[in-house]
Every structure is written in C-alpha cells, then in structure tokens.
Amino acid sequence: MWKNWSSCSELFYITDGISRFWVYCQVPLLPPLVANKIKQHNLHGLLVIGGFEAYECVIELAEARDQYCELCIPIIMIPATISNNVPGTDFSLGADTALNEIVQILDKIKQSAMGTKRRVFVVETMGGFCGYLATMSGLAGGADAACIYEEPFTIDDLRQDVVHLRAKIADNVQRGLILRTEYANKNYTSGFEAYECVIELAEARDQYCELCIPIIMIPATISNNVPGTDFSLGADTALNEIVQILDKIKQSAMGTKRRVFVVETMGGFCGYLATMSGLAGGADAACIYEEPFTIDDLRQDVVHLRAKIADNVQRGLILRTEYANKNYTSQFIHQLYAEEGKRT
Incomplete structure (x- = not known):
C-alpha cells in the first residue's frame, strides 16, 4: 500500500535525496523512531534509495531488529550516488551518467589545448572520498595521473608527476592532464584552502627560517574565491x-x-x-x-x-x-x- 511520507518529515527528507537522511542517521534514537513510524503507518517494507550514508542507515536498522520487531520487514536498498561507493554493488544510479559527463568535459578541455603549447590541466572531480570517478575518467580520458583518497600520495609522488610531465612536454607532447577527487587529501588542495595554507606558512616564518623562501600561489578553483585575484584557473x-x-x-x-x-x-x-x-x-x-x-x-x-x-x-x-x-x-x-x- 502506498503511503504519503510527507507526514514523516521529522525522520525522512526523501525528495531531497539521502544527503538529508544522513543527518538523522546520527541521532541515537533513529531505530525506535523509525519503528514507531512503521507501526503507525502499517508499512510492510522499506525501499531506500541513496548512497553510502543510506547504506549505513539500513545497516543500523537491520542490527536493531532484535530490539524492535517492527523492523523485521523487507528492507531493500537501491544504490543511487555518483560516488559509486555503496558496498556490495558494482554500479550506482547516476555514477555512469556522471562519468560520461566528466569524460566529455575532459575531451573538451584537451581540445581547447590544441594549437597551444605546454598546458597542464588539473581537474577536480566529485565523489567524496571515493576515487571511482577520478580513476575511471582518468583511464577513459588519458590522464597522466589521478590523485585519489584510497591511494594516499605524498609530496614526493607529486614531484614524480612533475618529472613525468616535464619529460612528456620535452618529447613534444604539449599538454598534460591530472585528475583529483575532491577529498583526496586535506593538505594538497587548490583554491581558497591552498590560499589559507600559504598564509599560514607565511605567518610561521618568524618561527621557522626554512619557510623564508619565495612562495607563489597560482589560483585554481572553479569557485573563483581566492583573495587578491580576479580569475582562477577553471572558473x-x-x-x-x-x-x-x-x-x-x-x-x-x-x-x-x-x-x-x-x-x-x-x-x-x-x-x-x-x-x-x-x-x-x-x-x-x-x-x-x-x-x-x-x-x-x-x-x-x-x-x-x-x-x-x-x-x-x-x-x-x-x-x-x-x-x-x-x-x-x-x-x-x-x-x-x-x-x-x-x-x-
């Protein structure tokens, strides 16, 4: 029987996606509240559509079945997230579309470099902590490297990428492409966060003489929010x-x-x-x-x-x-x- 979930808004925010569901998953009393709603509306099953946060919610409900008999109903989850990070699934709804869009954009970016020399593009993809989009689009788009959270990278790895790009450009391949997933590393970023890091380093020069070296920042963020600049790369x-x-x-x-x-x-x-x-x-x-x-x-x-x-x-x-x-x-x-x- 179809039920109107608008009356359950204190628990679910279905129409805005599972990102809103995640907030309520942090409430310790979620299982009893859900059990109460299931009993109140005489539900015979739950169909949950969402990403990793929704998966965690389903697991939490399943583990609470011993305490709440109302939760002993079929609970089915349909993975729907561009991050493609739901355990036990190969593909999520939306991930393939996002991947196709990224690859098309990468093709356009590379086409924009035709006829020019020595251009390296750094592209940040969505996907949270999951490197699926960055990895697969990097393979499809012929990227030189993909920086992802699952494979921690250091400044030495970035130096190796620079060496590779130098050799590539010296060999008459005049463009390069680096991909990075959005939460790949909290320190090696770009944009406003990088600006804050530079300021922090500059303010620490009185304590560490090693930091008294030229520090140049090139703004690269679609947000175009780096102070003191008019335009950022990518904006x-x-x-x-x-x-x-x-x-x-x-x-x-x-x-x-x-x-x-x-x-x-x-x-x-x-x-x-x-x-x-x-x-x-x-x-x-x-x-x-x-x-x-x-x-x-x-x-x-x-x-x-x-x-x-x-x-x-x-x-x-x-x-x-x-x-x-x-x-x-x-x-x-x-x-x-x-x-x-x-x-x-």
Missing part, C-alpha cells in the same frame, strides 16, 4: 559549461507553458558562478551567500514570476549557489514555487 571553463546548460534548459521549455527552473551551481560560499551565469543566462534571480536573502525576498521573486508568466513569458529561471543559505535550500525554493504556482 571560466565552469562558467561556460553552466551557461551552455542553462541555454539547453531554456530550450527544453520551448513550446511549453508555465515552467520555472531552479538551478543550483557549485562554488561553495562564493556566488561568482551563480551571479555571472545568471547574467549571461538571463536568470530572473540569483540567490547567493554574499547577499543574505529572506523569505520576503523569495516571495518577491514569486510575485515577479507570476507577473512575468501572466504577461505571456512562459518560463522562469532562478539560480542558487550551493551554500547560499542552510535553510532556504534549492529543494525548499522548488517546493515554495510549486505551491505558489498553483495559484497562478
């Missing part, structure tokens, strides 16, 4: 990709009516990508961390979109950077517009 490429995707999204709405798209961009707390792609893509609004917004601001956007659609402009576009607001998430904005749109 322009990311911006171009987002604008192209926005164009495709708007084209998909041609011939339809009353469609509003809510798009979340990467960039952490920096609103560069959301702002610039919003300008280039003709967005109606961009929600960013640097400009705090309230529910009243979102209501004003709803009023604007209503007036726009009433004036025969049948589509809207709202951008939001990933950490714009911890409460007004993309899912919240989507639900707000979906509900308010019923009154148009």
